[in-house]
Amino acid sequence: MQSYLARAVQALILSSLIGLLSGCTAYFHQPTKARRARLGEETPSTTTLHQLPPVKEKIVAAVYKFRDLTGQYKQIESGSTFSTAVTQGTTNILLKALEESGWFVAIERENISNLLNERKIVRSSVAQFKEGENLPPLLFAGIILEGGVVSYDANVITGGAGLQYFGAGAATQYRQDRVTVYLRAVSTKSGKILKTIYTSKTILSQTVNATLFRYVSFKRLLETETGFTTTEPGQMAVTEAIEKAVEGLIIEGTKDGLWSAADKSMGAMKTVIDAYDKDKAVMSETDVFGVRPEVAPPFLTLSAYTGIMRYYGDYARRTYKGAYGASLDFHITPVVGIQLNAATGTLASEGAFSANITSLEGNLIFRMMPYQRWTPLLYAGAGVVSRAGSSALDLQGASYLQAQAGAGIQFSASKVIGFRSTLSYNQPFTDALDGRVAGTRNDYYLRGTFGLVIHVGRFPAKNRPVVTKPVAAPKK
Structure with missing residues (x-):
């Protein structure tokens, strides 16, 4: 009798703990009512763009089409759907990133036909009431930004772990996808490709669950289950990759003398460039799975x-x-x-x-x-x-x-x-x-x-980049 009572108490305590965890999970991860609309979230790269030093003279840039070039559809357990894996609004994301940086004046080119048509309407209307008054000319771009999302790799890394003992257990599973972005700047005067930037961002999905399945007495079965799943939004991953590409384009262009920061911000810009070079050196040692050599193995x-x-x-x-x-x-x-x-x-x-x-x-x-x-x-x-x-x-x-x-x-x-x-x-x-x-x-x-x-003794270090000091361009 005492043994039965002890086991019943243990089962009750365990079920109470699981119920408490289930309640916390429901509170933090499972909304129970509709939520109001809100402003879009910012990524860490958005904050970095805001912190860039001011530009000496803003660059007029045109974006005709920044496309999803993957042709990938969302994968489900039974195959794939007709929904694309990558957002189709990447042009809008790039234009927003250009604005957030404060270094560019973005001009409308994606729907230029709508703009030209509206200007025709304005001209015909003005001509009837104000003879001789004309619209100012459109801005022309110094550079054209091209590129797109070139890759969406699903299930780059998958895994998990679990443990079950006498009907009580817990498990976790995770999956990592990867999105890749290329961005290039083209000179409108010569057609020369001034700079090409390549960035990537991982997308993490994770599932955690706990279960209890136990007979507390004859014909008395206790069964509980709780868990949650989180998936990093694909649109946020694409946004961060594009913003990182814009940041890289600004810094690489500054290093090559294509554009420059304001005179009073040259010191701050040098600090940004040094941090970028350090980050670039680290990434040259990092593989596609995010693993970077830390030590050279000994003999x-x-x-x-x-x-x-x-x-x-x-x-x-x-x-x-x-x-x-x-x-x-x-x-x-x-x-x-x-x-x-x-x-x-x-x-x-x-x-x-x-x-x-x-x-x-x-x-x-x-x-x-x-x-x-x-x-x-x-x-x-x-x-x-x-x-x-x-x-x-x-x-x-x-x-x-x-x-x-x-x-x-x-x-x-x-x-x-x-x-x-x-x-x-x-x-x-x-x-x-x-x-x-x-x-x-x-x-x-x-x-x-x-x-x-x-x-x-040591084996040679793996993938160590050769860092050379930049050579100053000869004065004209």
Whole structure:
């Protein structure tokens, strides 16, 4: 009765917590009533455009058509729809970005026929009442802005994680898309392409949910479910990519002397250019998945570690005992290497036996992310193991072959120093390691370690840009 009551209380508490989380989720992510219209949101790039130094003389720019060039339709689980994946109003977004920057005077060209037709109407009306009065001429553009959204890549990265235990669990899934924009400035006098800018923006979608499915008593089933899904608006992603392209066009044009900031803002503009160059250098090292090399992987890695071992064999009681050792990794490539490992520790079963062992192992080791400070490790190999006396080198009895495999993670705090933690499965090819031969299975043990690593030598850095100082243009 007490057991049943305790389980019922636990289920009630758990369901209450999930209900509370569900209520919070509903409050923050699920609107329960209609909302009023509001002004459009700003992106981080909008703020950057507002903070640009003022221009010396505004540039008259024409945009005839800034189009969606992808031809992509929205994807759904059963295929695709007739709705486009990219907004068709990209010309309007570009014109707004030009206005927000304060560097351009945008003139109407997308619907120039409507403008010319209206001017004809004005002329005919004015001619009837005010003879000899004419409309002023239209502005002509110094540059024409061309380009468009050239790519929309769906499911660039997908993934997730989940855990369920006795009917209670939670899971999350995510998906990342990518939109790419090209923008170029063309001189109306010569037709020369003055500058081309390329930008991209990721679009993140994420789902989080939690469930509970449990019998609290006979014929009494408790089932709850909650969750939410968020998707970054595609229009906001396109807007930010276009605004970033406008920012890049302004800065690149300033560097090339096509236009310039106001005389009193030259210092501020230099600061903006320096920050842009730094950002550009970082992006030259970054791949399409947003991963940037952080360290150059070492040739040699020396590691000294301490840890624990747990015995599994013919005795039922298993005890954690201490272990220590050292390893040397020699890498043939940044990813693949050869490891020599020497370890000693104690295998014990409470009240049954305790024995020191020493092992010498050779492994093939893999650094999964060699250019990152945090990198997963995988290794496997073979070696020998033997009982030891009071010291690790005092070997006693026969030596046995063993196979081992493990995984771990390594953090490089600097070019020289790092830390490593591993967990390995070690399988000797004998059942006599604990001094007792029984059953059909050999003895084995697990070893967990944590230690200090020292890096020696380096592979060449990956994708490091060659930075050269700009050469001043000769004076005319």
